[in-house]
Amino acid sequence: MKIALDAMGGDHAPSVNIEGALETIKEHDDIDVILVGDEDRIKSGLSSRRYDQGRISITHASQVVEMHESPSLAIRKKKDSSIRIGIGLVKSGAADAFVSAGHSGVVMATSLLMLGKSEGVDRPAIATLMPTIKDNFLMLDVGANVDCKPLNLLQFAIMGSTYCRLILGRAAPKVALLSIGEEDIKGNELTKEAFKLLKETRLNFTGNVEGKDIFTGRADVVVCDGFTGNIALKISEGLAETILKMLKREITSVSTGRIAYMLLKPAIRNFKKKTDYDEYGGAPLLGINGTSIISHGRSSSKAIKNALRVAADYASKRVYEAIAAEIKSDPHFRRT
Amino acid sequence: MKIALDAMGGDHAPSVNIEGALETIKEHDDIDVILVGDEDRIKSGLSSRRYDQGRISITHASQVVEMHESPSLAIRKKKDSSIRIGIGLVKSGAADAFVSAGHSGVVMATSLLMLGKSEGVDRPAIATLMPTIKDNFLMLDVGANVDCKPLNLLQFAIMGSTYCRLILGRAAPKVALLSIGEEDIKGNELTKEAFKLLKETRLNFTGNVEGKDIFTGRADVVVCDGFTGNIALKISEGLAETILKMLKREITSVSTGRIAYMLLKPAIRNFKKKTDYDEYGGAPLLGINGTSIISHGRSSSKAIKNALRVAADYASKRVYEAIAAEIKSDPHFRRT
Numbered sequence: 001m002k003i004a005l006d007a008m009g010g011d012h013a014p015s016v017n018i019e020g021a022l023e024t025i026k027e028h029d030d031i032d033v034i035l036v037g038d039e040d041r042i043k044s045g046l047s048s049r050r051y052d053q054g055r056i057s058i059t060h061a062s063q064v065v066e067m068h069e070s071p072s073l074a075i076r077k078k079k080d081s082s083i084r085i086g087i088g089l090v091k092s093g094a095a096d097a098f099v100s101a102g103h104s105g106v107v108m109a110t111s112l113l114m115l116g117k118s119e120g121v122d123r124p125a126i127a128t129l130m131p132t133i134k135d136n137f138l139m140l141d142v143g144a145n146v147d148c149k150p151l152n153l154l155q156f157a158i159m160g161s162t163y164c165r166l167i168l169g170r171a172a173p174k175v176a177l178l179s180i181g182e183e184d185i186k187g188n189e190l191t192k193e194a195f196k197l198l199k200e201t202r203l204n205f206t207g208n209v210e211g212k213d214i215f216t217g218r219a220d221v222v223v224c225d226g227f228t229g230n231i232a233l234k235i236s237e238g239l240a241e242t243i244l245k246m247l248k249r250e251i252t253s254v255s256t257g258r259i260a261y262m263l264l265k266p267a268i269r270n271f272k273k274k275t276d277y278d279e280y281g282g283a284p285l286l287g288i289n290g291t292s293i294i295s296h297g298r299s300s301s302k303a304i305k306n307a308l309r310v311a312a313d314y315a316s317k318r319v320y321e322a323i324a325a326e327i328k329s330d331p332h333f334r335r336t
Numbered sequence: 337m338k339i340a341l342d343a344m345g346g347d348h349a350p351s352v353n354i355e356g357a358l359e360t361i362k363e364h365d366d367i368d369v370i371l372v373g374d375e376d377r378i379k380s381g382l383s384s385r386r387y388d389q390g391r392i393s394i395t396h397a398s399q400v401v402e403m404h405e406s407p408s409l410a411i412r413k414k415k416d417s418s419i420r421i422g423i424g425l426v427k428s429g430a431a432d433a434f435v436s437a438g439h440s441g442v443v444m445a446t447s448l449l450m451l452g453k454s455e456g457v458d459r460p461a462i463a464t465l466m467p468t469i470k471d472n473f474l475m476l477d478v479g480a481n482v483d484c485k486p487l488n489l490l491q492f493a494i495m496g497s498t499y500c501r502l503i504l505g506r507a508a509p510k511v512a513l514l515s516i517g518e519e520d521i522k523g524n525e526l527t528k529e530a531f532k533l534l535k536e537t538r539l540n541f542t543g544n545v546e547g548k549d550i551f552t553g554r555a556d557v558v559v560c561d562g563f564t565g566n567i568a569l570k571i572s573e574g575l576a577e578t579i580l581k582m583l584k585r586e587i588t589s590v591s592t593g594r595i596a597y598m599l600l601k602p603a604i605r606n607f608k609k610k611t612d613y614d615e616y617g618g619a620p621l622l623g624i625n626g627t628s629i630i631s632h633g634r635s636s637s638k639a640i641k642n643a644l645r646v647a648a649d650y651a652s653k654r655v656y657e658a659i660a661a662e663i664k665s666d667p668h669f670r671r672t
Contacts, residue, residue, distance in 0.1 A: 180563060191563075212577075231567070235550065243579050247603070247604075253606075260595075260600045263595060264592075267589070
């Protein structure tokens with residue numbers, strides 16, 4: 001399995017990206033990596049390292065999309081960006097999958113443009129794994145589609161459930177709709193209509209879930225529009241950081257706190273590990289006709305490695321084809 | 337100042353409500369309380385207590401609205417509920433304000449029905465205070481209006497800013513729009529339109545704020561539709577609880593953790609105090625033509641006391657009239 005990795009994407013590129021590629025070929029016999037980006041910089045990053053040169057190759061791309069760029073401009077003007085060249089490798093068959101920690105909007109739009117949608121999919125979505133007190137759950141959409149129709153949410157549910165089954169190995173994923181009350185009459189116009197559609201599917205639909213309950217592990221897949229999902233995701237990240245900062249401040253301000261904080265370090269490390277996006281291996285673009293995985297902008301080499309692992313699984317299990325098959329078999333889409 | 341308190345609303349009613357009333361008259365010379373609800377139960381709750389009987393009175397209400405009831409049914413069928421009787425006291429002038437830890441939807445709908453809207457207000461909103469790393473901010477709407485128009489968000493901004501100025505004493509509150517990116521082009525149809533409107537006001541509008549930044553104290557007032565706001569609020573509550581549980585589990589599972597946890601107790605207590613809704617004195621219904629404050633369903637006596645304090649300030653400063661004046665003076669509403 002050959003995976004094209006955007007060597008230039010992310011806050012710590014290309015060093016952590018190169019490191020992630022090296023760790024990957026060491027740990028995973030089935031994954032070879034194509035580093036896509038500035039050839040000189042990648043070569044210099046690799047120069048002092050010992051690795052199996054048959055398993056890491058370089059494809060040059062002269063441009064880099066910066067995080068603050070407008071997606072439409074970047075796509076029009078940067079035809080030789082590492083994102084575009086990398087996705088091109090998937091399109092031509094030279095790579096089985098693409099991974100980037102770069103500009104998620106540009107990765108999404110370029111994937112859509114070059115690879116197209118899985119058959120029957122109306123709107124691809126960005127999914128992300130979030131921790132719960134027991135395990136984790138998949139939330140989607142978290143930003144690709146800010147204004148949605150009820151049928152979009154239904155497709156997100158089908159796509160998320162398929163991913164959860166094939167990649168996370170959960171037999172009958174519990175699917176819930178993010179809303180403001182558990183009863184079917186609670187919600188906005190969008191979720192109330194989506195609820196009716198979801199009831200009629202073969203999915204293991206468990207109804208609405210409220211914001212306060214998503215972290216208790218009540219659902220494997222939480223479905224929402226991309227505006228709500230992005231806000232939910234960012235609030236969770238921001239609050240987790242804030243709570244740890246506030247706790248640390250409180251802890252070190254009481255007399256016994258400094259000792260306690262020292263004693264606590266292993267516990268805080270464990271906690272961070274469980275809640276860290278590094279562990280989760282990136283956010284898949286569901287509904288794209290191919291494998292394109294977004295990794296967090298702040299990705300470490302471990303996050304890159306985990307994203308490459310997910311990309312390999314996604315490609316080998318042909319999740320994008322399974323999604324097309326599931327959507328095709330749903331009565332709402334068979335009729336139309 | 338006389339405040340009608342729903343003695344029957346909340347998870348621990350009527351005992352904590354009665355306790356909150358007793359603490360209030362002890363601490364605040366300017367507040368007398370009318371306990372509204374089942375007279376026998378209230379009398380028995382007060383019977384063993386010593387207090388100034390001239391400052392706590394009882395108004396009987398034979399019915400209680402349960403938390404799970406449908407607002408429309410409860411309003412139609414329970415004409416003698418403690419919520420309705422309490423708000424009736426404000427309407428008749430027998431009380432200056434109403435406070436309830438009961439069913440927030442019913443309190444909102446009944447307040448709207450009986451007290452009406454402040455002049456010029458299209459949709460009243462539920463506002464709530466949330467902690468930041470430095471201080472706190474007001475978020476609205478958090479549940480009264482699940483589907484909003486841009487002009488509604490503009491009014492929420494004006495109402496929130498007025499509250500923040502008069503009740504929290506901040507001279508020029510920074511107002512931000514909750515969205516998925518800082519640039520004005522980021523957001524859904526609703527927020528992009530609302531952004532344009534907000535730019536043209538006299539408000540201290542600081543642009544979009546992302547979910548990850550709301551807890552850093554970048555804004556005094558965060559504006560959003562009631563669906564997004566409710567989810568943001570509930571996710572914050574759920575995540576904060578989950579993080580503390582997970583941390584506790586991690587802490588007590590490492591060998592040095594139990595000792596550390598003991599040493600930490602004062603710090604955790606301080607942290608909880610800073611993030612606890614008990615401290616914040618309830619969520620005002622902004623845009624109602626009168627004073628009606630919702631306290632959290634899980635309110636302690638201290639939360640009730642703080643809500644009574646906020647209600648007294650709100651009524652004495654006639655915030656509902658100030659809101660009408662502010663809306664009247666905004667060019668968007670003067671024209672229409």
